[in-house]
Amino acid sequence: MAMEKINMPQLGESVTEGTISTWLVKVGDQVNKYDPIAEVMTDKVNAEVPSSYSGVIQEIVAQEGDTLEVGALMCYVEVADSTNTQDSSHSSSDKVNETHESVDPAQEQSMKKRYSPAVLRLSQEHDINLEHVEGSGRGGRITRKDVEKVIAAGERGHNAFSQSEKAPETNKTAAKQTAPQHERVQQEAQAGDIEIPVKGVRKMIADNMVQSKTEIPHAWMTVEVDVTDLAKLRNKVKDDFKQNEGYSLTYFAFFVKAVAQALKEYPALNSTWAGDRIIQKKDIHLSIAVAKDDELFVPVIKHADEKTIKGIARSIHDLALKARTGKLTADDMQGGTFTVNNTGSFGSISSMGVINHPQAAILQVESIVKRPVIINDMFAARDMVNLSLSLDHRILDGLVCGRFLARVKQILEGMNDETTSIY
């Protein structure tokens, strides 16, 4: 009597693993050679695995639902001695297969981590984690063409190949990446130059920006919005508002309101990258960027979707005031799920924001500019504004972002003194 193993067979070319859907035998069953013992599902075929021996099933190692690599152990069979001759012939052919496999250059991985200069350069330029790239070269070497294929796939948007499994070690990578940069700055200041030590808020900004830009694969999108009606509305009410409420009704409040409303309809943009999963946030807390001298704060308007335009204007006013007087609390800064950045206040008409880590996107509201626009084949003077979205391409694709921006545009263009209430 001898104990033999039955392993997951190769069910078709290029099939590397199979999932056991059903065992057709149980422990103690007598099987003949070539009897089916289990049904296996692969990404190509569903097939029955035949027994390699005649004998009695002794132990079932792999359970139903388990996914096994080709060659992995499925079960043990006790084989009677009388069949040994058959077995030996079989096992010798098995051996031939094995040795063949070990010689097969496609299986060998000794060159997997030998990177050529071209491969290293491309992977760094395109932020590709080579651990995840299949090598088609000798000994499993990743060739320049392999990397170029990954880049091409990434550009088509099918494959967010960026460092998905690196997320858990984000802090480490960020630290690693900032450190050499600091070391590299070995430049001497000349007489008359001013040296500003990097610390505190500046240091935090620097670290956050490096983390955002190195970890998040940014993509960008801009839409143009006609806010002529909105401008009329605001101009009509702003003086009374200031008098009654004691603070200004800015355009920015309208934009924040529109974004909060659109986010409710497109929760994908209100999410966070968490390495192996994406978390869509229920609450809509909008971060807004507030600059003070050489410092940048990103306080949060909590539950922006539940606020009126007046409520938002008030929050903006309060947060900005706190920021300028240095009274922002940690609580004021926490929990943002999406950022709206008022770059228009500097006169900018186009910019590409850096995403506020770990959020999924940031929207830049640019300057409102009066421009000639063609409406019904006639020139008209309209108040136009660009909205520029930066998106984390791991989480978001162009389609959903395009729809989101279209919705924001629709909301803003629909704002006029008949439809929109400030209170």
Next chain:
Amino acid sequence: MPVMSYIQAVTTALKEEMQRDENVFILGEDVGKKGGVFRATDGLYDEFGDARVLDTPLAESAIAGVGIGAAMYGKRPVAEMQFADFIMPAVNQIISEAARIRYRSNNDWTCPITIRAPYGGGVHGALYHSQSVEAVFANQPGLKIVMPSTPYDVKGLLKAAIRDNDPVLFFEHKRAYRLLKGDVPEEDYVLPIGKADVKREGTDITVITYGLCVNFALQAAEKLAEEGIDAHILDLRTIYPLDQEAIIEAAKKTGKVLLVTEDNKEGSIIGEVAAIISEHCLFDLDAPIQRLAGPDIPAMPYAPTMEKFFMINPDKVEKAMRDLAEF
């Protein structure tokens, strides 16, 4: 368009240039009445007479020296070395005089001579009728060295060499003479000296070579294409000075470069090509630069088996190309 052999293209270019410019004349051993040992000057003696197609004594130094003097005096001589192997007695004339005169005379004198010489093996010529000698001349500023690979290139480049105002060495592969045939336009055309030529576009590996080996590489590429290996082939055409831009571009295209020459490996032209690539293309390289060349032994054995061992052939090129593609 007429189909011509490589040597017919040589004859045609000579004939047309002699018709075009009466300063063009030919001198060499047996080039007159006999029409050359390879028949490269066949019919020219009859057409242009003994004043323009000169049979010389067996003295290569004199052939080169007379040619250089005539060139400096305003003629356009085309001197023939019967075999490139025989050029050695003329090396002093070529390097010390022809290559230097423009520089030495501060541009007062020029030397528009063309020196033709059949080189290369594979014709059972043994040692003194088979060698590749281009590397001897390939670090002499003032000289240009042209080594064409097709009948079309022969005609265009030989005309360019004759019209060039500086000395040009024009090496013709003697095995290619009757082996290679191709379309050659009847009209007058010249191809630029100093420019390499892409003979085949591809994306997997780059082969850079010149002369007869271009044909071998093209044959191998066709076979490999059936296996899905797509080779890019650059023909240097002029091997001194080298077309750096084209070399860099071709190397960057695939990052896997195979250099082929029939010459002995160490110190050959392709070593310089490899240096250019390593200077300019490090971050585009996906494999070590590979060289396929003759062994470092005095060329070329007479025994057919040994000649085969020495010579580059399509099978050897194919093997080296596949090896590089699989890397």
